[in-house]
Structure formats: C-alpha cells, structure tokens
Amino acid sequence: MKTFQTMSSLYAPTLKEDPADADLASHRLLLRAGMIRKTAAGLYSYLPLAWRSLEKIEDIIRDEMDTHGAQEVLLPILTPAELWEESGRYDAYGPELMRLSDRHDRDFVLGPTHEETMTDLVRGELRSYKQLPVNLYQIQQKYRDELRPRFGLMRGREFIMKDGYSFDADAEGMQRSFDTMYDAYSGVCDRCGIKALPVAADSGQIGGSTSIEFMALAEAGEAALVYCPDCGYAADEEAATVVISVEDGPETHDHELECVETPGVHTIAELAGLFDVPEAACRKAVALVDGEGRPVVCIVPGDHELNEVKASHAFGGYHLMSDEELESFGLFKGCIGPVGLPEGVSCVCDVSLRGSLSWLVGANRPESHYLGARPGRDFEPDAWEDLASAKASDACPVCGKPLAAARGIEMGQIFQLGDKYSRSMGATFLDRDGKERYFQMGCYGIGVTRTLAAVVEQCHDDSGIVWPVSVAPFEVEVVALDTADDLVWPAAQQVADQLVEAGVQVLLDDRKERPGVKFNDADLLGLPYQVILGKKAVAKGMCEVKDRATGERREVAIDEVVVEVGSEVIARRR
Amino acid sequence: MKTFQTMSSLYAPTLKEDPADADLASHRLLLRAGMIRKTAAGLYSYLPLAWRSLEKIEDIIRDEMDTHGAQEVLLPILTPAELWEESGRYDAYGPELMRLSDRHDRDFVLGPTHEETMTDLVRGELRSYKQLPVNLYQIQQKYRDELRPRFGLMRGREFIMKDGYSFDADAEGMQRSFDTMYDAYSGVCDRCGIKALPVAADSGQIGGSTSIEFMALAEAGEAALVYCPDCGYAADEEAATVVISVEDGPETHDHELECVETPGVHTIAELAGLFDVPEAACRKAVALVDGEGRPVVCIVPGDHELNEVKASHAFGGYHLMSDEELESFGLFKGCIGPVGLPEGVSCVCDVSLRGSLSWLVGANRPESHYLGARPGRDFEPDAWEDLASAKASDACPVCGKPLAAARGIEMGQIFQLGDKYSRSMGATFLDRDGKERYFQMGCYGIGVTRTLAAVVEQCHDDSGIVWPVSVAPFEVEVVALDTADDLVWPAAQQVADQLVEAGVQVLLDDRKERPGVKFNDADLLGLPYQVILGKKAVAKGMCEVKDRATGERREVAIDEVVVEVGSEVIARRR
Incomplete structure (x- = not known):
C-alpha cells in the first residue's frame, strides 16, 4: 500500500549554511537539501530524495528509448582489456581510463563507455541484414578518472549514464537510427523540464564523423557554444566551422615589411593599442610542441583563441611551450611571428587568415613586431588549418548572419560511428547478396546524474530548488504548522492520505519545528506545490497552497484542495 | 503507448544446442534462451529478456524494502581504501577484494559490500536517538574476485545485489530491524516464486553475532544445510550446532591401549570394514598447518567431515598438509592419531568426541592403528572444538529429533552486526541522557542476479524455463503459426493488442519459422501462457491456450481469450 513519506523519518539531513567549495548552484543546493553527500573527490552518494x-529521470529515458525502438540490456562495468586492445583504445585513451588487474594479473578497465563490449556482444550472433537494425542501451555507472573532479555531479569520477548503440546495414540506416535517437533525446530533455540546444559537436575519444551534443543552457555550463538566432545553426565552440571576419593590419607606406620596436608590449590588447587598430587586425602566435615532439608556431586572428580540441586534431597530444622551451627553440615570448622563424620550427596559420595580405605580427626578436607581413612573400606557412575557437559575432556558416554565444552543460551526445569499431573488431553481417559487411554503428550517451544537476542549475532561485513536476522527488509537500493542534494534525494527515489516494506523491512535514524553519526547508527542497495547514486557517476549514515556481499563494478549502492540487499536478506531469 | 514486443525485432539469440561448460540448468537455459552472454570469466551481459x-525482481525487492520502512539510496561502487583501513578489512579481506589505484596513486576497492561507506555516510549527520532507527538500502553491481568463477550467474565476479544497513540505538532496536528485514526477505522469496528456507548461518567476512541465510532449495545449490522436519530448526552446515551421536570404538579385552597392524587400510571405510564396526566408531584425523604455520592434527567422528568454515574460525588461514609436509612433521598418511604425536604437533578434537572413552585411531606409525585409546589416559587433546560438519541423521539441537539434509542457493543473508563497524569507525549518536553511544547496526544482502538464477534452477523442466508470472520477462507469448494466412496474422495481432490493453505483457512470435521451431522456442523461453493461433483453429474462431507450468492445453474462442487469459495472469501476479 502506497503512503506518504513523513519528514521526520526521511533521511535528508539539510544544511543551514552553504557548504564550502560548492560554487555551482546545483552542487550547493543538492548538498544543502540533504540530497547528495561526497564520499571522496568525484564520488557522490545519492540520498533518498x-x-x-534519478529514478524518474531514468524512467523518462527508458520510456523514450523503448518508444523509439531501443531495447534495454546490461553489460559488465568491468571490461577485459583485450577488447580495448582490439579497438586500439587501450593505449590511446590516456589517464582518464581507470585500469585494474584481477588476482590472475589479467587487465581490465572500468568502462567509461561500451562500444567495444557491445560490438563484442553482437558479433557472431547478429548475422543477417534481416535482423537489422538493432539498438541496445543500458543505464549504469561509468568511470572517468578526472584530473580535477569538480562542480559536484557535473564532473565526477563515477556517474550514471545511459549509453546506447545501434547496428545498421548501411549509412542510410545509420542516419535513420541517429535521427530516431535525436527525437528520443529531444523528448528526454523536454520531459525532464530542461531547456536544451542540440549543437554540432566534435566526436572526441569516441570517434566517428557526425556528432550532436544536447546542451542544457546554463551560465555555469562548462561548454562554450555559438548559435545563429536567425537560421538556428548551433555548434560547440570546438566544432563550429564559423566564418571569421579578419581585418588587415596597418599597411606600411611602401607596402613593404617593416620591423618596429615595441618595448613593453606583451599582449594583443597592448599591441592593438600601440597601433590604434582593433585586435582583429593583429595576429596572435601560440607556440607549442606537437605530439611527436616538434616545435610549431600557430597563428590565429588577434581577437580569437587557439582552440584546444582543434589543436589536438592538428597536432596530436601537444602541449604549450614553457618559458624554457621557448628559449631553447630560440623564440621570444610576446614577439613570436611567422617571419624568420628559427630553423626547424614550423608555422601553421588559421584558415581565416588566408585572404589577408598585411599582418601585424611578432618579429622573432626581443621587443619587436613586423608591420605589413605578407604570406607568400615574407613567409610561407607550412599549413593552413582550422584552429581558432568560434565566438559571438563570427558569421554563421549557414546564413552568414552574426552568431550569438551561450554556455551549456553537455547532457547528452549522439554519434555516427560508421565502421570504426565494427572494422577494428571484425564485426560483420551478411548483406542481401550474401556478402560480409561491417555494421554501420551509432552510439548515444546521456548523463543521468548530470541531468539531475542540469535540472537544478536551470530550476532554482535564491531560496532553493524549483523542481519541474516530472522529476521532483515528491510532487507535493504538506506542511503541518502546528502539529500539536487538535485540528491541524488530523487535517494534515487526511490531506496527505487523500492526495496519495489520488495518485500524488506526498512528503508530509510532521516535525516539531518553528514555521520559519519549515517554510525555509520547503523552499530549499523545492517541491512543486506546498499545502500549508496552520491553526487559524484550519479552524475555518481552509489551507494555503503555494506554487513554488511562481511563488503564488492562495487560500483553498481543505475539502477542495485534493481535487484542485491533484489535478494540477497530474496536468503538469510530462 | 505500450505495445507488444515482436520476436523478430527482439534481441534474444536462442541456441539450438546446449552450450559447453554449462552444467547448471540455470546457466544452460539462460544461455540457450538468449537471455545472458558471457563477456569474460564471471562477467555476464544481460540481454533484453x-x-x-531482473527489473521485476528489483521492483519486488524495492516494494518489500519500502513497505518495511527502508529508504533507497545509491553509494559509489568505487570505495576509498581509507574507509576499509578504518574498519580493518582492507588487509583482512584477502584476494577476493578487487583493488585499484587512481591517477594520483590513491587506493580504492570495488565494493563487495558497503558497511564502511554507509557508516561513513551517517556518522556526524545522524546525531540523535530521536532520528533512529534508520534503514538505508541500495541496488547496484558488487565485485568479488572469485578464484574460479563458475555456475553462470551463481558465482560471478560482478553481480547485482541489494544491500541494506540499519542503525539502531540499542540491541532491542537492532533485533526489531532484523526481524522486520526477515519479514521483507520472506516476502521477496515468496513473491519471486522461490521456495526458500531461512537457516542459521555463519557471519563470515561481514562479522557480527547472529545471521540468517535465505536458501533457495535446489539440488544444484552450493550450500549444504540441515533442517529438522519436526521442529523447523534449520542451519547451514557451517553454522549448525548439531548433536552428533558418537559410537565408541571396539574395546580391547583388557581395556588397555593396543597397537594393531593394518596393512592396506587407507580410508575410514576400510578401517571400519576391517574391524566390522560402523564408521561412527572410527576416528578421522586431518593434519593441517594453521594460520601461524603450526602443525595441528584434528580428530572428528569417522562418519563426519572437518568443516572448512569451523576450521577457519579455530585455525585462521589454515591449509591441509601436503605429503611433503606430513613427512617433514613425522606423520604417516592414513595412520595419524592423537596418541604419540611427534613433538610440536598439537591435537584438537571435535567436542562431540568428549564423552567417548575408547577410540579407534591411527597410531602415528606406518600401517598401524590403536584400539581402545582413551583421552586423559593415553593422550591429552590440546583443545576440544566444534569442528565437524553437520549431516543428516545428526540430532536437532533444539528438539533432539534426527535432522534431514538439503542443498540450497544462498539468495540472501541478514546479519546483526552490533557495534563492529560503528566502534571501529567511531560512528556515534547521543542517547536519551546525552551520552555518546555506538550505533547498533544490521546489514541485509540479497543477490538480484543470483535470484534470477535461483528462479530458473527451481522452475524448469526438460524443455526449458517455467517462469512464475511475477518475474517472467513477458507474461504471455502469442504464437502466430501461419503468419502468411489472411486470418491468422490479423487475429494474432488483435489478440496481442487486446492483451496489452488489458495490462498484460505480450511477446508475439511473428517469425516465418516452422511450427516445431516456434513451439520449442516457446517452451525454452517459458513464458507462463502460450496463446497459439493456427490456420484451422482460427478459421473456426478458436485458438489454443497452453499453460507452460502444467502443460495443459485447451481450446478457447478468440473472442474470449483476452478476458480468460488476462484475468488468470493478473490473478497469478504477486
């Protein structure tokens, strides 16, 4: 028999003060509301609320996945290293992969994702094109040994994910599976009450060609993104192929290269100030050592940054040069440029600069810059690459209008993998003509615990959390103010009982606390509706209903409150 | 919108032949029915069925736990080693504990159980006796690095468990929590359709004083147990404190010790045969080296075995002597006894032998035994201990009647821990008088994946699985025999649709396979009801309903089958 939950027996130790080291609203509020506790860096315990x-988020995900034709399975977290050696990721994945050995010294990883295990599961058993497509998903703990776990549930080392994998016969099938999952993911965001933007994204360590991230828009989001308010184009800063409008640097009067002393100039701002030009008219040089140990100088527009992910694609596991490395390669900090680079240092320039014929750049001598440097005449870049991060006011690659910037939380990501894993792991099926072919795969991840944090990040105010009905721990809090009163306590129990009978999930604050404490806790915990029963009102047969989201309060007859609040709750479920 | 699942799109690759290395029925049938696949030794993937x-088993467990006052939480699987060092288990647990380090070389374990993490969670936050009792549980993957993972889901290295922990103010409270969980566990077994016996058990590596195991009775069970058909006493072989009736050995005519040559006697059976006495009149000697490296000879009644767990309690991490060790300590294989043991070898005898004054034992010389050896006169045991495994026909310790033997699968176990963890980890609360006291804890585990295996172990026949309705993957299989027929296919779809509308979970076999294949697969998969639609019957408006458990088949009008089968299914849910 379902019943209401009393606050006095609920394990939810609330905190009166903001906890230290919790900068993000979601982190702070989930701790304060007694919903999560830290066990160790990046490892959290989820308390009953x-x-x-989380269960409601999982159920929404399950429902969307099942409705869109996927089937739930559960694979081992502990993953034999051999599978990752087959795909080549055992060596490639780096220190974020948690590794361990069993008692027989066999190597395992704690799965951060399951492309390998899933491919291994179906190979040999999914044999005919007639059985395709197949789309399998699971919900389980995943592992990523973050260098600096932070932001509460946003960037933990153990977290709950839904990951799914589709197997198709050809690229068109893969596209259909991908599109279906796009719809499922849109549904998940919507039903969890999340305002999300699907953006073009980089495929990162998962691989494949096409990828879309579902970004929950939030000031506190780690991801920078750009979008076109006009045509709807949107992309992660790392993946955006924007059109950067570049300005030429100041010309010299004879249009020749000229070296100018620039003492005290250390930044692009100072350089632009000295010559009274916009930063876009300057060129920024970034010196790095690429994955093979070779020195490279990158040049990007002065008002843009070198993008880490784009640089990784171009230069492998690169690092920025230290002061010692700059010196050893003969480079002068603050005055690096493409002209007259020391022997052995190559030069790669951002593609956006290709059309510009007059560059204001460092002169590779102490305290000096060149005016009027011209590619093809004064220097020859070794390559032109897409290196610069997109930013607001760059032009939309689709319609050319100026982009806007936003920040987001990566809630989910969907990938077209093609045959990356099926080929490396030899997973084939027989096509219509009886020929062996590699599966065309897709993979689809959504962070369950991160979604919980994203909801709180988007839905809170100064007093606490403001849960959407669909994912609220309970739907209504019945606040009994004077629990010792002969009328209040029976009335509160009766209202709670009747709401439960009507199918509503109810938390009853039965504690012997002052009204102020109860009101504060109710706002902090943030259930969508509060039904407040005080001595005076109950004596008149009335109670107060507070809508947590709007703050609106209204008097309702106790006799009517169950029907009125019950029907509102049910209407606001998704 | 809920709908039926078609077999053609279900990922359930069935096997026609029995898989190799799968001796247990549950292992064999879950593999054959396309329900599980092995990823590596002791690591299984759970396919959609x-x-x-598993979800149904989890839901039953959740419902029983919630109804009995427990609250669900989720703790990290990755557990900081420091917590286990506090309790002392980090060193004590042995090679079954999976250990790993993070990128900063901090040590972790993959939790096999969570007493430490749970105690750490509440200490400092559960401060007053007024907040007690608290009972928290979780369902998640657990890890045990078995030396030889085997028996499919029975003894894996990663498995799903529900583990719960109660915190009480005193021993009476702990007893109440324990009794409540006893009821919850009985409910789980019953609702999952498991015939289970609660038996007194050893507390093993968890610790504490009192423990009860819930044994699913099964021939293939790993655990040996004894029970009293008369008074209901039941215990694990390891924990049973039975009354063993011991017989004296043959007396010599002068009642003195006499050495007899016994060439060719190597076993108790041969010894008993030689003197024409029952095995119970002989004494069995087992030579071992205890946890500190000291040689010990154990003496137990000739018709009983030395129990490993009892021996562990008495001798720590002991091992049986090898032939080389026997020789090095001056012992003669097959002729070991308590009289005249070599210097430095101690002798420990089973308590049941205390009253016997004439022992037939090995003489510690080649091919010789003593008759009429008397403790106190001919030898002095260093200790009397409870060492022998219980067996059928031993006397019930409660009522004295003869016990019966059975085998069982350890589905769940509940423990009274007392203050073992709260004391070692300093977890206290303030009692009514404002004094600091240690929590009295209980812990409660139930194997979710093992329960699945136990259900199949108890519920199968030669043709396949025979699911109880409560945990069947689907409740009804609609078998469309002639899918190309103009009448059969629409009728099958309609029956499936209407059953789903009636709230029944339906699998529809829509494959273009021969009837024989479909019948075999339906029996193998073992859904409780089969609704079979063939050409001839459908033409007459009829179909056939088969009850998988009884094998009974009956003709039912298509118009009536939904109401009839639907109501039976709903009645048989628990």
Missing part, C-alpha cells in the same frame, strides 16, 4: 529524482 | 526479469 536524489535517488527518487 | 533477462533485463526484464
């Missing part, structure tokens, strides 16, 4: 919300 | 059953 958080678990209730 | 198995996942559906």
